[in-house]
Amino acid sequence: MAPQLDGFFAQVDSLSDHFIDRLRKAVAIPSVSADPARRPDVVRMGHFLKDELEALGASVELRQLGKQPDIPSLDLPPAILARYGSDKNKRTILVYGHYDVQPAEKSDGWATEPFDLTVGEDGRMFGRGSTDDKGPVLGWLNAIEAHQKAGIDFPVNLLMCFEGMEEYGSEGLDDLIEAEGKRFFADADAVCISDNYWLGTEKPCLTYGLRGCNYYSVEISGPGADLHSGVFGGTAQEPMTDLVRVLATLVDTDGKIQIPGIAEQVAPVTEDEATLYDGISFEMETLHESLGSKTTIFEDKKSTLMARWRYPSLSIHGVEGAFSAPGAKTVIPAKVIGKFSIRTVPNMEIEKTNELVYKYVKEQFAKLGSKNTLKVYAQHTGKWWVASPKHWNFAAAAKATERVWGVQPDFTREGGSIPVTLTFEQATGKNVLLLPMGSSTDGAHSINEKLDKKNYIEGIKLLGSYLHYVAEEPMSE
Amino acid sequence: MAPQLDGFFAQVDSLSDHFIDRLRKAVAIPSVSADPARRPDVVRMGHFLKDELEALGASVELRQLGKQPDIPSLDLPPAILARYGSDKNKRTILVYGHYDVQPAEKSDGWATEPFDLTVGEDGRMFGRGSTDDKGPVLGWLNAIEAHQKAGIDFPVNLLMCFEGMEEYGSEGLDDLIEAEGKRFFADADAVCISDNYWLGTEKPCLTYGLRGCNYYSVEISGPGADLHSGVFGGTAQEPMTDLVRVLATLVDTDGKIQIPGIAEQVAPVTEDEATLYDGISFEMETLHESLGSKTTIFEDKKSTLMARWRYPSLSIHGVEGAFSAPGAKTVIPAKVIGKFSIRTVPNMEIEKTNELVYKYVKEQFAKLGSKNTLKVYAQHTGKWWVASPKHWNFAAAAKATERVWGVQPDFTREGGSIPVTLTFEQATGKNVLLLPMGSSTDGAHSINEKLDKKNYIEGIKLLGSYLHYVAEEPMSE
The missing domain is CATH 3.40.630.10 (Zn peptidases)
Incomplete structure (x- = not known):
């Protein structure tokens, strides 16, 4: 009743x-x-x-x-x-x-x-x-x-x-x-x-x-202090150069995470689940409006909702330690910390994801043959x-x-x-x-x-x- | 007298x-x-x-x-x-x-x-x-x-x-x-x-x-405002992803500029000039001391002095518009501006160098197939x-x-x-x-x-x- x-x-x-x-x-x-x-x-x-x-x-x-x-x-x-x-x-x-x-x-x-x-x-x-x-x-x-x-x-x-x-x-x-x-x-x-x-x-x-969220820092350091690019440019290996090269290997423009082993952890879409999305009230136009642009990865509702809800994503948030103000400053930053996070979904495991991230980032850095020092660690994780x-x-x-x-x-x-x-x-x-x-x-x-x-x-x-x-x-x- | x-x-x-x-x-x-x-x-x-x-x-x-x-x-x-x-x-x-x-x-x-x-x-x-x-x-x-x-x-x-x-x-x-x-x-x-x-x-x-200095901005924008990476991660193309991928193509860890046409403008070393460097009072140890590390590109005095004085260098200074504070923030920045500069030497011409930079950056961005918007421009130049x-x-x-x-x-x-x-x-x-x-x-x-x-x-x-x-x-x- x-x-x-x-x-x-x-x-x-x-x-x-x-x-x-x-x-x-x-x-x-x-x-x-x-x-x-x-x-x-x-x-x-x-x-x-x-x-x-x-x-x-x-x-x-x-x-x-x-x-x-x-x-x-x-x-x-x-x-x-x-x-x-x-x-x-x-x-x-x-x-x-x-x-x-x-x-x-x-x-x-x-x-x-x-x-x-x-x-x-x-x-x-x-x-x-x-x-x-x-x-x-x-x-x-x-x-x-x-x-x-x-x-x-x-x-x-x-x-x-x-x-x-x-x-x-x-x-x-x-x-x-x-x-x-x-x-x-x-x-x-x-x-x-x-x-x-x-x-x-x-x-x-x-x-x-x-979704859960694992938030990572990639810290690359070399010189003892920030340097003048006129004096040291061309003679010192620059942490910022290494950092952008490492960050560039994480994800592509269409959001595809490049770290091996992440996709394999994601639960497959069941038939039941696949039908769920069709009825949901969601318009790409509204998304474009809230996005303030049409720079979406997908053109259709279902792919978009699945990408938001049930697939992982990787976003690069910024760099700590580099020049970030308006204008021009000719600094070579001594230590830079790239920040990125992975939104996690069933059945990703925090520890396993961390290990995959650490391994991949270290491998990418090793490829550079740099004398600088790399640290990669999770700032926080959440299931x-x-x-x-x-x-x-x-x-x-x-x-x-x-x-x-x-x-x-x-x-x-x-x-x-x-x-x-x-x-x-x-x-x-x-x-x-x-x-x-x-x-x-x-x-x-x-x-x-x-x-x-x-x-x-x-x-x-x-x-x-x-x-x-x-x-x-x-x-x- | x-x-x-x-x-x-x-x-x-x-x-x-x-x-x-x-x-x-x-x-x-x-x-x-x-x-x-x-x-x-x-x-x-x-x-x-x-x-x-x-x-x-x-x-x-x-x-x-x-x-x-x-x-x-x-x-x-x-x-x-x-x-x-x-x-x-x-x-x-x-x-x-x-x-x-x-x-x-x-x-x-x-x-x-x-x-x-x-x-x-x-x-x-x-x-x-x-x-x-x-x-x-x-x-x-x-x-x-x-x-x-x-x-x-x-x-x-x-x-x-x-x-x-x-x-x-x-x-x-x-x-x-x-x-x-x-x-x-x-x-x-x-x-x-x-x-x-x-x-x-x-x-x-x-x-x-x-050396002269040409200072460049690479501006990539997409969304109308900063986004929450939980809500938009995986569904929107992120300017920061594009930016690090473009910046990563500019220079390698050993300072080699990847932009075609730059090296060709550099005056060749004459025999006279080559002998100049030997007598100069300069110790790699002193350089390591002022650098605060041993992360130099070259091991010898002559290569180092030539790299500082008579070859161009490219340094990436930082990113404006991204998250740059300590800690963690799960933002997708809507507009990010990468800053880099090229130290110029004889016989590089400002206008020609600018054109080479603009062309290369645009090509690299085009390769990404991104819907985001790129601008590249010189903030200031100096001969x-x-x-x-x-x-x-x-x-x-x-x-x-x-x-x-x-x-x-x-x-x-x-x-x-x-x-x-x-x-x-x-x-x-x-x-x-x-x-x-x-x-x-x-x-x-x-x-x-x-x-x-x-x-x-x-x-x-x-x-x-x-x-x-x-x-x-x-x-x-």
Whole structure:
């Protein structure tokens, strides 16, 4: 029997101004985790959430995570662990979100003040953190409040984990999640994360897979200090010359990784999977628009989605230690560090991939016959994640989506990484669902970040009704 | 007949503390031309020189050069045009130097306060500008003063041109020199520039050649804005991938330029020239020491000196627009600009070299079959310079060197560029001599810049006696 949701939906609609006002208050706190000077604002944002949650009757704990590794004098902002309801007869859902935001300055090119939520006549709500991730985080609080005001019993016990360092490496969070997997999170039946986006702008989706990311440094050094190219040019072997020659061997213009053994690790496409892509709402035109050019590798949707979701890719990000400013400087850099990363997919193994990369890079460097010194190492690695989209957790979210948006969601994967997803899966042993609120054009890390009012309000309904459907799903997978 | 110089030399020795004090006053003015906030100090340094010169009886003009092109609100520091003596029966020598300095902060790693001349017990005088170029500039003033105090007639008319923007592109100077070539500089019989260094630390040299420098940008762009490598990796052609592949084709690890047609422009080594290198005081060990490693291309002196002085070289300096900070950032840069330069030698022509570079880079990019967009252009170009070391200007300097230092100087070229050299040659039509005061270990642009007290005091004698020998040389070449 479908849950009775009309009262909840009506209540959300009637509280919409109040919910937008709550988002406005949250956006007004510039909780930029990357800026040490803003740390008090991040902490203030954590307290804002704690106060709001306690006002709704949740029990809340601010968990201190210690010092920031790269700035040992700086306290990390607290993680918020909260519980709403503890009825043994209800299922328990663990939700995650983050209350910190990317840096933003009006002078970066924002059309509006980034920390002043500005609602346009078209319903677009501009503000840093509106969609990433304050809107979704408040979505859970708003769903609770609408139930209370409508006098509707909340369908599940809700465990909440909100962090304040997501935009700066989620420092301290993994340890917390692992430690609490069998404690605070022990009775979670499933996990839901609302911190990603629709594939396009029209059709909602549920996300069941992410690529991993191994990030590498190739360091080549020779001279004891930077040299003048007039004095030393032609007499010294230059690390930058060696570096571009090594980097040039990694990948071709069409994205084909040249490192032997990588492709062999990739799971073959099954027939089942091959048919999956056809129905997905995705237009090459939209991709060209978000890319800002037509410089795509593939011309068709299916190849493009497969390349983004289920094949590895290699990107060269830049060079540390070389001249990088505008203008001209005739320096021979003494030590240069090329940075590249490989997005990984099933069934690539981190260790094996690292070994293939190290071996190949060393071989390419050896071919140069250089007297310079090479180091190659992984800066960080992160595994890919793929969940079962047939789990009751996804089934509930799919029904809720159809109820709220009137359309069956696409089942999607993402090319990027949300490492916490895997951490929650491993720590709880439960299914994890990614349930996005915003759409592809929200510009999460860009200037003029926004969340459409419709996505916010309907998103609150979606999160709430997901919990109702979760309560009704048969437990078997 | 050799000039009578003993009285002059004795006077220089007895005034040495006074001359060091003059250098201390000059170093104390932080005339950093690259820092707009220091511009008043640069101007103050110009006025200091004007006052000192006028006290010595020179006529001095501060010539305004207009606004700084990249900061149109900022006045350029004045060029100093000065004359000491106007005896029609004497030769007239034009000397050039600069009174601005490189940036310096104690926190960069200086052992002493950079703007506080610190004389060690070993006679090393540490301070920003000590050797580059305040010591040599004051050398001319000190030589005048020593003549006056010794009651010795000054052997030539001295024209002086001292600028305050040498460390920031000599903005405005070329126009001035060209305009004054047949006016203020009209009666110059030869030009002498003291703004370079001995090849080593023991043996003085006269410098008769410099390489030119053509500086290129290779710009590759595609997407409208920087992209997230998770979302777009594998689906978009990446400008950085194309750039490293193009840069990798320019030069090999042993410095061999891969661009067809460059080597063909290089003047062949004559028998005369081949013998020149054997006698030059230069040790590979010293080179390894200044390089801070043994990563040289050649193992022997002759190949190394030829590679530095008379063969072109190509250095890749860096990439603008890519990720260049420490750490990890998973960006796909939308537009990247690779920077490289070619040091040019006789008989390379600027235009022809540019065309060869453009053609080759475009061909290499075309091979990639990329949809991205390439631009290749020269940021700046500068011709090589080679003077006749058999000119009387050099003969006089060689005799002065032997008199002061007791050794015949090496005749050297330099791998770097001093563009003003060529400008003076072209504007005056006269022979230009580079007559260095400091030695190879002075660290002109580094921390702990120094000038040895011996090089300063004997250098004053050298500059003064050079003028005496100049007065006696037969005019023919």
